[in-house]
Amino acid sequence: MPDREQPRERGGTRDARDLPDAREEARDAQESEAARRRRRAQFLRELHEAKQLRDRVQPRRARAARMRQQMRMRTFRW
Numbered sequence: 001m002p003d004r005e006q007p008r009e010r011g012g013t014r015d016a017r018d019l020p021d022a023r024e025e026a027r028d029a030q031e032s033e034a035a036r037r038r039r040r041a042q043f044l045r046e047l048h049e050a051k052q053l054r055d056r057v058q059p060r061r062a063r064a065a066r067m068r069q070q071m072r073m074r075t076f077r078w
Helices: 002-057 059-075
Strands: none
Touching: 002 059
């Protein structure tokens, strides 16, 4: 009969332990969300810097890209 009592005890202690685990998981999720935002911001900064560098290094290509963008904006209908 001790076998039948053992799962109930485990279930009771497992429920009691789930609450702190849930709190820790929620905190980890918030930290990972903040870390994801930091990584994304860093990536976007580096991307912007790379685009600026490319524009400085290849001025003719950058000018052509600006002209194409201007043509797209002129032909775009609001």
